[in-house]
Structures are given as C-alpha cells and as structure tokens.
Amino acid sequence: MVDEWRSIETELEGISDERSELEDAFARVSDALYTLDADLRYTLVNDRARSLFDPFAEDAADESASPNESENAASESVTGRLESLFGDAHERAFERQRQLSVEVHDDGSDRWFEARCYPDTSGVTVLVADATERKRRKRELEEGNRRLRSIFEDAHDAILVGDENEIVAANPAASELLGVDRSEISGRSLKEFIHDDHDVPSAWETFLERGRLRGSFSLVRPDGTERIVEYNAVANVLPGTHLSILRDVTEARQREAELERQRERLAALDHVNGVVREINDAVVTGSTRAHLERVTCESLADSPSYEFAFIGDVDVKSESISHRVEAGIDGYVESIPLSTDSDDPSGRGPAGKAIRTRTIQVSNDVFADPDFEPWREDAREHGYESAAAIPITYDSALYGILGITSERRNAFTDEERDVVAQLGEILGHAIAALERKRVLLGDDLIELELVIDDAVAMFDGPDMTGHSIWFDRVVRTGDEQFLEYGRTAAETFPLLEEIVECVPHWDEVSVLQRSAGDVKFELAITSPPMFGVIDAYGGYVEAAAIHDGEYTTTVHFPTGTDVRAVMDELTEVYPSIRTVARRQISPSSKSLEQLQAKLAEALTDRQRTALEMAYYGGYFEWPRDNSGEEIAESMDVTAATFHEHLRAAQHKLITTILDDAETAGEDATDDR
Template sequence: MTRTEGGDARSGGECAYDPSVTGDESFFRTLVESASDAIVTVDETGGIVFANPAIEETFGYDPETLIGRSVTALVPEDQRPRIRAAFDALQSTAAPPSDWEGVETVGRHRDGRLVPIELSLGAHRHDGAWLLTAMVRDVSDRHAERVERHRERDLTEQLLRTVPTGLVVLSDEGVIERMNDRAGEILGADPADVIGDSRETDAWRLLDADGEPVPPDERVFQMARDSGRPVTEVEQRVERTDGERVWVRVSAAPLSDGDDSGRVVVVVEDISNQKARERRLREQNEQLERLDRINAVIRGIDQALVRATTRREIDEAVCEALAAADPYHSAWIGDVNASSDEVTPRAHGGDVADYLEEITVTRSAEPNGTGPAGRAIRSRSVQVTHDVDTDPAFEGVRAAAAAHDIRSAASVPLVYDGTIYGVVTVYADEPGAFDGTEQDVLAELGATIGHAINAVTTRQALVAEHVTELRLAVDDDDHFFAALSAALDCEVAFEGATVQADETFRYYLRVAGANPDDVLAFADEFAGVESARIVSVGPEGESLLEATLDAGSAFGVIADHGGAVRSASAAEGECEVVAELPVSADVRAVVDALDDAFADIEVRAQRDRPRSETDSVASPPSFDADLTDRQRTAVETAYYAGFFEWPRESTGEEVAESLGVSAPTFHKHLRVAERKLLAARFDDDSTTQRH
C-alpha cells in the first residue's frame, strides 16, 4: 500500500486512504490491535517480531510471550522442517518471497490441537532484511461445515452403494444423473453406461401387469414431477435387454434441494420373489379349490355308484357328474371292441357326441392309440395330454377338438383286481388342467368305478337267466392241476373251492392213481401252494387233497371277472376247465388275462346258454341265508373237507386249522350258519331272529 503527496484520498494497490487521517502511526496500531484476525510478523530467520491481540484467541498464546520465539511454535510438528528450510533459503536470496492470499492450512494451538486457518502472507524489506507479515483467520467453523458436508456426502455415497433398493436420480428433463449399483442389477444395466441417458433409454422397458408398455404419463417419474408429490408402490415389470422380465415396485418423489432443479428420485425394488410366492400361493389355493370341487364330484359319484344296479347307470352317472365339474366340460366311457381293437364309447356327458363321431381310438398304439385313452388301456394307469395344440396324437383331430373347446384331456382306466372294465376320458377347456395330485385323485376314482362295475356285474351274473360258458385247455407247468397230473401220472378232479379273507383260494381235489404221500410232497414243493394236507383216502387209494393257492390261478382270473368254475379235471399234464361268465363279461379281457398268467392256454369252445341247464359248483345257495363271509367260508370249507361225512373225513380242529382260527371260533361260525340255512329252508321267521 502506498501513499501519494497531498491531502486528497489516494488509491494504492487494494487500499484507498486519506493521508490526513491515516498519516498518524496510532491509526494503524489501533487498526491492527482491533483486527479480529490474528496478525503476526516474522523476520527472515523466522523469529516473531510482532503479534496482535487476536493471536491469543487463535493460537492460545499471549502476544508478548511470542516475541522472539520462532514462528514454528504456531506450526504442526510435521511441517516445522519445511518451514525452517524456507527461512534458510530466504536469508540467502535477494528475491522477494511469493505472496500468499487465502491459503487454507493448519496451525498448532498452544494446547497441541490443530487449528484450521486461512493464511494471507505479504513481504517487505526493512533495513535491508525481509519481514513477512501474515494475516491468520481461524476457519474452524468453516472447516467443520466442510467436514460435515464431506461426511454427509460420504454417507450418501455409502447409502447409495449399500441400500438394498435401487435408486435413480433424474433431472427435470428425465435425464439419468445418478444410479446406484442395485438399480443397475435390477434393471439389467451398468450405471456407468446409462448416466446421461434419457428415461426413454433402450436399456430396459417398463411394462404393466398385462405385459404392455407403460405410457409416459403413467410412469412414476412423470407423475411425481408433474404433481410435485410422491408417488408410492406402483407395481410394474421391467423388460431388460437380455429379455428377462422382472417384477418391480416403483416409487418416486421430487427432490427439494433449494435450487428448484426439478430433480426426481425413483426407488426401485425387485419383488420377483414376492410375486413368485404369491403365484405359488394362488396356484395352491386354486389347486385346493379344484380338489375340493373334484372331491365333491367324487362323493356324488360314490353315492350314485351305491344306488346303481346296472353298468349303464354307473356309466351315465359318472359321465354326467364329471362333465358338470369345473374345469371339466365333457367325459365319455369306452370299451375295447374285441374284433376291431377300437375303443367304442358306451356313454358320454357334456357336448361331446359330435366329437366322438369324428375320432377313432384303438387299444393298440397303431393306428390311433397314441392318445391318452389308448395309452391308459395299455398301461392301466392314468394318461394325460396337457395341451391338445402340441400333442402329436391330436394332430388329425385338432380342429375338431378346438371346435369343442377341448384343450387338455385325461384318460383313466377302470381297473379292479387286475381286470379292466373300460376307460373314462375327461376333457377340460384349459391346458394343464390335470396336475399330479389331480391325476392321483382320478386314479382312485377309476379304481372305485371299476370296483362298482365288478360288483354290479357279479350281482347280475347271479340272477341272469343266461351265462357264457368257456371251455379252456391249460398245458402249463405253472398250473397246479396240470403239473400234478404230469408229475405223478395221475388224474385230478376239481371238487370245490373257497375264497379266503386274504384272497387266496383253498381247493379240494380228488387225485386218483397216485400215492397220497407223493401227492402231499408234490403240493408242499409247488410254487404258489401256501399250505396242503390230505383230507381223506378212499377205498381205491384216491386221495382228497386240500391245497391253498394264491390268486394267480385260472380260477382266480375267472373269479376276478365275475365268473365261476363249473368243472375242472387234469390228466397227462393238461387241465380242462369249464367256466361260467356273465353274458356282460368281456370275454376278450378274460382270455387276455389268462394268456398273461399261463404260457399255453387254449379256448376250445364258447357259448351262451340258459343258467338252468346246469348248477355251477361255485354258485351260491339257491336260497338267501344272509350268511356273513366268515360264516359262508366256514360252512363251505367244512363241506368240502368232509366234516359232514360219516365217518368224518376232517375233524373240527383240522378244519379250524385250515381256516387259521381256533376250534371254538370255527364251531361258532358253523352253528350260526347252519341255523340260518335251516331257517331259510323252513321259512321259520322266529328262528331267523335268533343269534
């Protein structure tokens, strides 16, 4: 600062002053002493030669105590070597040191703490030596504010990096200014690649719940910007560049930063897992509702099966009930035509009659058996077509199926005890209508229907005026009768049989021409014979053999189809069986089942005849004695075992042992059965009421 001659105000450098006022030294002393900033002057050795009172507030030193001390007392220890070197250099040069103005650095307080300061430094020469004067301002508050701003910025950056939701900041024009990594993960874009892009970026597309693009005026950014209010929890989908669609929940709010910039922050949450859980829960609920409906239908079918007295009633009740059960709309039951191998519908429910006229289904895979009905008959398990539009089996009838709103199908074999009584096919108007659980339920329903058909067929057979007679020849070592006659060169005649509670058969065979001990030994070693004993030996050496076999015999197969054995005999390894079947029985199915059981079986004759011509040995009594299963088994076993002969061929204990019960239990069942039979014979009502 310089002064010009005269009394007018002059300007020198950055100061303007009136020499008439400022010429007095006291003016400047007062100015320096009253300054709020610390002022300190040092010589070229670094010694302090002047310090104003403000130095105490800034550095904690009494100004008088600093005179003569090195200025390094006001400098942090790590900077002192550099300061000393600077003063050493100053003493060896005539060039003026550089002026500093507004340089921020750090000073050292008397108590050792560091003080943020702003330093302005000027140099002038006095008596040929350099003097340096520094203006020092304590900027601790400013520094604290700056530190706080840095801390908040760091915290904000940390939040952006670690927050589990995506954050996107957009300008008023919709330009992406900030995006955290999580937003990039959700949206499938690298934040570095999309910063500066418009919200219409090609990196992703916003879609609504139906998969349609979201209009601009329905996007949360636009709604928040235009309304000036937050928009929360809008569920949309994002289609990423890789084609994946992700469910997101989007919220947006205007940012108030004081500059009226119009920025908007958008929060993006990935709710794909939540949507997946909701979808699974919804599917489970729908499945439960569907199963409830199906179970209700099955209960109704069960009641109809109990009331049904004919196979036709069963078929119609089943088809009508299934056709009325949502999501099904039609159903039909078919049988295999033995001569053509075609599956012929015998009943239907719903609008499916015209469709059945247009299709042909065969039991064999070729030419038309690759659909669910043909597969179900061959496999005897539930078969499903989940989507008619994609199943090759429906290629030729796809148009007809579409015309009848058939989108999926399930075929259920009606099987009971190894016998198939047809197949029921159900149609639905939506693909994928038959999941695993539903198939299990339908399989149980098929078994129930099969059992009901078997029961009705059996009842009809008992009262039918005509029967179908089959004459069979079995030449197989697996058949006990044939094998026994071949092994011992004897003749075997069937006397009778009873069915046990465990579905095994107890046979009574008259064996001639063989030693009884050899007969028993052969029976004990034969596979499938569970127990055997010689009941009696006749005067000619013929023996009555009691043998319990499993159900895998010709007798068992015939019984499974509602039939009974009329007679059977074996000689020289060949067994001839005459069987009676209900006229409604599927003879082809019986023969197929026998073919499966034995390697060499031949049907020698088949005819329908009046039942009155003969009395089948396996037929029930001609009068209804209302016997329980145990009572009937007890009296039949006793009869065939010779319990009623005189002298007895089997004792009560022996018959009881055959039955697997105690002697008192056997006698109890036998006495009750005898009383019921006699009461039925003599029509004694009072006796029938006794127990």
C-alpha cells in the same frame, strides 16, 4: 528544531488520519480482519477479530488500569491467540507472496476458523471467518453421504441409477441380480434385461407421468436364467436421472406358487375322496353299473378342481373308444379322435396309452405335450391344461376308460395322481361286484363250457391218460388268492401233486379226507389267469375237471357280458382254449333263487368266504377234514375271526331259511 518537530508532527498527523480511515474501513468489515507489516508485526485488528479471539472481551475492564493499559492487554491477548492459530500461515503466505487459506481448530473454544491471507511486499492482510457451522454441516453431509454410500454398497436389494437408455451407477447387489460384472453394467440399459412379455413403453410412460412406479417383471440374465423381481422406481432424483430398487422375489413367488399348488392338490384330493365315498355309497345301495359311472363323472365334473369327466367303452378288436357316460360336457367322446392303436396319432394320447398299459396316463401340460397335438385346439376351446386317462380295471378285465380334465397345469402329480389312479381300481372293483351280484340274483345267465386241449402237457406235466380230477368249488380268499376244492382217485393224487409242481400259479395241495379209494383235497392258487379273467367279468366257475390231460370247465356269467372279450383274454393266456357250448340258462328253482338272492344281499364277502371254505373244506364233516384253525390259516385270519364270520353266516343262513319256511306256511294256510 521547532520547525523540524512541527514537520514530523504534521507527518504523524497525516499518518494518524490515514490510520483512522483504515480503522474505519476495517470496522465496516463483518469478518474478523487484521494486518501485519513486513516484519509480521500486528498493525491493525478490527473489533470482530477482538470479539472472536479476546477472552477478556466479555469481561469488565480492570478499573485500576488505564484505558491504554486495558487496550494493550487485550491486544496482546488477541495477537497471541492469532499467532498461535495462524502464525505459520502468515509466514508461508508472505514468503511465497501467494494467497493462502487455512482452516484451524481452536481447542480452547472448540471452534473452527478459516483464515485467508493476502500478502504483499509491505505485509499480510488476513480475513478470518468462524467456520464452525459450515464444518458441522459438512460433517453431517459427509456422514449422510457415507451412510448413503454404505446403504448403496451393502443393500441386499439391487439399486440402479440412470436414465431410460443408460445405467450410470449400480451396487454389488445389482451386479449379482443381473448376472453381470459390476464394471460392465455402466452404459447398459435396464431394458436389455427385461423379458419380452413386459410392456416396457407403457410402463415407462406411466412412470414419468406419475413420478414413481411399483410393479414386477421377469428379468432375463445373459446366461438365459430368469428371475422374478419387484421394483420401486423414483423419477428425477436428479434432473433426468432416475432411481430404481429391484428385489429378487423368485424364491418367494415359487414358494407362494407351491403353497397354492398344495392348496389346490389338497382340495382336489378332498374332491376325489368325495367321489370315492359316493361310489362306495352307490355300491352299498345296490346301484347299477350305469348309476356308478354316472355318479363318478358327475361328482368329478361338479368339483371345482376339474372341468369335465367321461367314461368310454373300449373295443379291443376295432381299436376304438365309444361313449358311455359324460358330465360337464355334451357329445365330447364322439367329437374327438380316439383310438387304441399306437401307430395312430389319436392313439398316442393318454387314453390310448392307458388302455395299452392298463395304468393311469396323464398330460400335465397339454400345450407342451407333443403326443397331445390332436386335441390341442379342443383344450383351448374347453379351457383345460391337464388331462388324465384312468383304465377301469379289475384283475385282468378292462371295463372302460375314465377321462378327467383340469384347468390347472400339472394337476395330476404326486398324491393327486395316485388317488385319481385309484378311481379306476375302485370303480372296476365296484362294477365287478355288481356283475357278480347280477349272476347270483339274475333270472338268466350265460353258461359257457370251455376246454383246454392238452392242458397238463402244456405245463410239461405227467401223462394223465385214464385219470380224472374233479374240481367242485373255487373260493376267492383275497386279492389274487383262491382255494379250489376237489376230489380224485387215490392212485391219481400223486399225479396231481406232480401237476402242482409244474403249474406256476398252483402253490400247494393238501389232503382233506381219504375214504373208499378217493381223496378230497384243497388246492391253493395265486393269480390264476383263467380265474382272474372270469372273476373280473363277474362270473364264477360252476364246475371243472381234468380228463385224460384235458381241462374242462363250466362257467356262468351275467347276461350282457361281452363273451368275445372274455374269450379274447383267455385265448391270450391259453391259445388252445375253445368253446364247446354257449347257452342262456335260468335257475331251475324259484325258491332256491330267492334264497340265493337273500343270502347274496345278507352275507358280506368275508362271511360268504368263511361259509364256503368251511363247507368245501370239510369243517362240517364228521370227523372234520379241517379244523377251524386250519381254515382260518388258509383265509389268513385268526381262528377267532374265522369263527366270528362263520357264526354270523350260519345265523343269516338259518334265519333266511326259517323266514322262508314260515312265509311258505302262512301262504299255505291262506290257500286253504
């Protein structure tokens, strides 16, 4: 029996030695390690496992308990926690005889553990590692990836990932920007969408050299639409893989361009208004037509809004345009082909059209306008992209053509076009005013005697055989509005009333005075073709009459008037008109000429109109043929305004006469 126990003791000692060696080996393992036998009973637990899972490990041992009792209590606590956390894994690994890894959260310590179970037929060996920090980093990484994915998917800007030849990832905004379904973007190259005018090779070389690049380019979608994009690209976010962020700035660029165009238009409008002011100043200071035209062209050419300007003469008969004034350029009109003939290519541009239509004509993109082809090389040479031609007109008279160029594309649009168009009217009105003043102040005049045969019959009027009507004076009362004062026999006046019904531009006739078988009348006229032409060329009707149905008139024009142009325009309206006489005349009285000159300078247009209408309307007769209120109504002003103009005109008239008389008296005294 003793021998038998010794044998068992020896075996136990051997086993004890093996266990000691295993425990020493386990102690050297840094991870928590424990083993279970085939019945899944715990056989070994290393110190690391005890420190992780023994809640009493940090507390002092119970002094009343023996070391074995404390160790047993600690072991039960450890194995209890291990069983609660990993017991299911032990069973599954041993049953399947396959390595098994599990991650478990310990609610008590709020920590994550990873257990790797290594089974064999004798039991299970388990390694346990604290995975809390790794799980935290993993969660942070997943959260970061989730945020990045959210940014990628929800970003308003287009995001592309890829290399030079292939896009590997694109967000929804990229699909919208490129105009391509998202599933069809991968595998395509961004270069396919970049406009040809962008230097892609140079940009790509710079991008790789610097590692990042910012800029903009025009992007062309498959449907042909273009968008302007700004890009921010970063190279090699992964080896050989690049990131590009594209932002659609089309609307922003368009708004910027529109704001810039508005600023340019406002500046141009200010410049044009400055030209108008200078023209008005030149008129007030009594400048000549040549001075007016020079001021207009120089003011336009000096403006930063325009390149150069010119004024040309128009010869309707020869269909040609010749030089008058130019500024900002020399010898321009003579160097380019210009015509008014619509069958000639050089007559289909803005100038030719403006002359034919008597309205402003523009080419806002001379390089795209097919009608501007004859002057395209000229535009390149002189650096302009827009051109405008403005007819210089007043009533039906054409005084020339004003040409303006600008380096801005679409310069003559909207308000700028309207204001520039007014230059032709303002300049035409100013030239006409100067011509009329020349008639009143000039030493010599051109006198024309004109006859319109069968004038009354032309309008299907009554038979005027043996009847006469005399027209003594024509007074302009407004734009296209005239009053004509005249007289006729009492028996002829009903025929005059019939003529008024027939002639479209004769509005109304009213009796001013009846006496001794005669009738003095006032005839209201709107847009009369003859008066409009005569007035436009600075002339006036000296006398007119109807005798036996023929209309005769004597007209005075300033010296230098293009009489042929006047007659051409009159013939277009009245084909039967003819010139009876043309002569050069001089005022008969020097003193009368001086008086008229002073009055022409002293009286305003409205004061002169009030004085003439009062005189020819019978306001100064006794009894009066017309009251102040009636004449004011004809002038389309209030009675107070009429009397104000009339009193001012009378004062200036009397002052002029008395000043002349006083001066004459002084001269006579000196002569004696």
